Amino acid sequence: NAGVTQTPKFHILKTGQSMTLQCAQDMNHGYLSWYRQDPGMGLRRIHYSVAAGITDKGEVPDGYNVSRSNTEDFPLRLESAAPSQTSVYFCASSGSQPQHFGDGTRLSIL
Amino acid sequence: AQSVTQLDSQVPVFEEAPVELRCNYSSSVSVYLFWYVQYPNQGLQLLLKYLSGSTLVKGINGFEAEFNKSQTSFHLRKPSVHISDTAEYLCAVTNTGGFKTIFGAGTRLFVKA
Numbered sequence: 728n729a730g731v732t733q734t735p736k737f738h739i740l741k742t743g744q745s746m747t748l749q750c751a752q753d754m755n756h757g758y759l760s761w762y763r764q765d766p767g768m769g770l771r772r773i774h775y776s777v778a779a780g781i782t783d784k785g786e787v788p789d790g791y792n793v794s795r796s797n798t799e800d801f802p803l804r805l806e807s808a809a810p811s812q813t814s815v816y817f818c819a820s821s822g823s824q825p826q827h828f829g830d831g832t833r834l835s836i837l
Numbered sequence: 838a839q840s841v842t843q844l845d846s847q848v849p850v851f852e853e854a855p856v857e858l859r860c861n862y863s864s865s866v867s868v869y870l871f872w873y874v875q876y877p878n879q880g881l882q883l884l885l886k887y888l889s890g891s892t893l894v895k896g897i898n899g900f901e902a903e904f905n906k907s908q909t910s911f912h913l914r915k916p917s918v919h920i921s922d923t924a925e926y927l928c929a930v931t932n933t934g935g936f937k938t939i940f941g942a943g944t945r946l947f948v949k950a
Binding site: 768824 | 943
């Protein structure tokens with residue numbers, strides 16, 4: 728039982744390139760969310776989904792897209808990366824409280 | 838709207854000393870409260886949670902927290918810290934009617950020998 732799996736763990740992008748961060752959960756949870764973590768700002772929610780086929784914007788959605796075609800997977804896409812998107816990204820799942828977090832993806836955009 | 842304030846960005850403390858990490862929140866609805874610990878280059882691990890019931894909550898690694906509704910606080914305490922407690926500690930609140938979670942900015946606990 729892996730919980731929440733995020734890939735890759737690290738990646739470097741050039742400005743303007745696209746990238747998909749992967750998130751997979753094996754707990755049959757309905758709720759999935761993406762956060763970014765920046766120094767001194769805690770975690771901020773980017774997008775979330777309450778079930779397959781349903782997604783919604785979080786508090787900092789600009790520059791990111793998500794999709795949810797099944798219960799397990801919730802990829803986060805950066806269509807045209809910008810240096811301001813350099814961050815650590817966490818995926819979290821929840822069937823009830825609390826949320827379960829993946830180990831994160833460290834993304835640097837040059 | 839909800840907000841979470843962690844009053845100290847960094848807390849240095851000597852090994853075996855007690856520590857309190859402060860967390861205050863603001864919300865117009867009922868909330869659940871959480872403390873997470875994050876070790877360097879790792880994900881978030883749940884320390885403890887308050888969902889209902891007793892306002893004194895005990896968690897892993899000897900930590901405890903007390904929910905004070907009148908002061909809208911959820912301070913984290915440990916009577917005697919170890920070097921291995923050096924980490925980032927994040928306070929979070931979630932509205933009881935949904936899944937929206939707001940995190941504080943975090944407190945870096947640094948335990949010195």
